[in-house]
Amino acid sequence: MELKGIISIAGRPGLFKIVSQGKVNVIVESLLDKKRFPAFASEKISSIEDISIFTYEEDVKLTSIFEKLYTHTEGKESISHKVDETEMRSLFIELLPNYDAERVYLSDIRKVFQWYNLLLKEGLLTPSEPAESTEKERTEEVASEKAEKTSTEKGVTKKSESPKNVKSAAPKVPKTPKPAASKKAPVIKTGSSRGK
Numbered sequence: 001m002e003l004k005g006i007i008s009i010a011g012r013p014g015l016f017k018i019v020s021q022g023k024v025n026v027i028v029e030s031l032l033d034k035k036r037f038p039a040f041a042s043e044k045i046s047s048i049e050d051i052s053i054f055t056y057e058e059d060v061k062l063t064s065i066f067e068k069l070y071t072h073t074e075g076k077e078s079i080s081h082k083v084d085e086t087e088m089r090s091l092f093i094e095l096l097p098n099y100d101a102e103r104v105y106l107s108d109i110r111k112v113f114q115w116y117n118l119l120l121k122e123g124l125l126t127p128s129e130p131a132e133s134t135e136k137e138r139t140e141e142v143a144s145e146k147a148e149k150t151s152t153e154k155g156v157t158k159k160s161e162s163p164k165n166v167k168s169a170a171p172k173v174p175k176t177p178k179p180a181a182s183k184k185a186p187v188i189k190t191g192s193s194r195g196k
Contacts, residue, residue, distance in 0.1 A: 003048045003063060003124060006031075008115075010044035015115055031118050048115070053108070054100035062112070068095045069116050070125055077121075081114035088113065 005018045007028065016028035016039070025038040026045075039045060052059035069078055072095065079091060085106055092099065092109050119125045 002126075003066075003119070006048045006119070006124065007039075008046050008048065008051070008111075009039055010046075015048065015118055031122055053096060053112075054103040055096065055098045056100055057098060060096060060099075062115075065095055065112060066116055066119070066125060069112075070120075075120075078113050078116050080117070081110040 014032035
């Protein structure tokens with residue numbers, strides 16, 4: 001799920017879409033009433049894609065919870081954020097059973113359902129398409145297999161060509177046996193033979 005450019009602003013209800021960006025502020029549009037206004041750096045602005053929910057293990061991205069909720073509701077609207085607390089918590093536990101109940105407040109859970117319904121209404125929630133990514137991965141695998149096969153075939157060709165090149169460059173000459181070294185008697189030098 002890609003929700004680039006969708007933000008929340010602390011102290012303001014709902015979500016906002018970034019329309020344009022200035023030097024010291026961004027112009028945002030409310031998804032609730034479509035009103036536009038400048039949001040400044042001094043305000044606490046959070047991108048939806050950066051928000052996570054605390055669990056007892058790793059934190060889970062909010063977009064991941066939206067995907068689970070989308071699958072759970074089969075792409076339809078979820079329960080209202082104004083329903084009874086027990087109903088809301090029980091559904092949230094189905095989505096994220098290991099959420100940290102001490103650090104995730106009821107107000108946070110309400111926002112999850114409110115924001116999900118708001119994004120769905122605006123047509124901004126589209127599930128990730130695993131078929132396309134799988135097809136892309138398969139194409140990359142085929143390409144890498146072809147590259148490996150080609151490099152292997154080239155290596156085999158080089159190996160098979162190398163003996164031929166050696167043969168043509170230097171033909172084999174039969175070795176002639178070396179004659180056995182004749183054993184000579186050692187020469188012994190004795191005294192001077194000048195006077196004889």
